[in-house]
Amino acid sequence: MRIIAKRTLREFWQRDPANLDCKSALEIWHSIVAQADWKTPADIKAQFRHASFLTGNRVVFNIMGNKYRLVVKINYPCGVVYIRFIGTHDQYDQINAESI
Numbered sequence: 001m002r003i004i005a006k007r008t009l010r011e012f013w014q015r016d017p018a019n020l021d022c023k024s025a026l027e028i029w030h031s032i033v034a035q036a037d038w039k040t041p042a043d044i045k046a047q048f049r050h051a052s053f054l055t056g057n058r059v060v061f062n063i064m065g066n067k068y069r070l071v072v073k074i075n076y077p078c079g080v081v082y083i084r085f086i087g088t089h090d091q092y093d094q095i096n097a098e099s100i
Contacts, residue, residue: 001036001074001081008083019088025064026086039076054098058084071097 009030013023038044041053052060054071061070069092071085084100085092 001033001038001079003030003033003081005083006030009086012086022064022068029061029063033081038074056098058098060097071100
């Protein structure tokens with residue numbers, strides 16, 4: 001899968017030293033997804049069993065045991081994953097993940 005954009009992840013862990021603990025987990029997630037070839041939500045569930053699916057091809061990934069949340073939008077036919085949000089669980093609770 002092509003991921004747009006890793007820069008969003010990097011800026012998240014660089015912006016606040018408190019978020020630096022998720023750097024390796026996000027890099028591992030990025031590496032796994034970059035090598036994936038997801039055609040359906042079932043393909044994602046096979047790799048990330050705790051992923052949650054929302055309307056509009058959005059997927060929520062739990063990072064570091066749900067301390068952080070990563071919301072992406074996926075264009076399955078083109079093989080593109082768009083990062084829409086990365087934040088703490090509390091920050092996630094403040095957004096509408098289906099429209100962000």
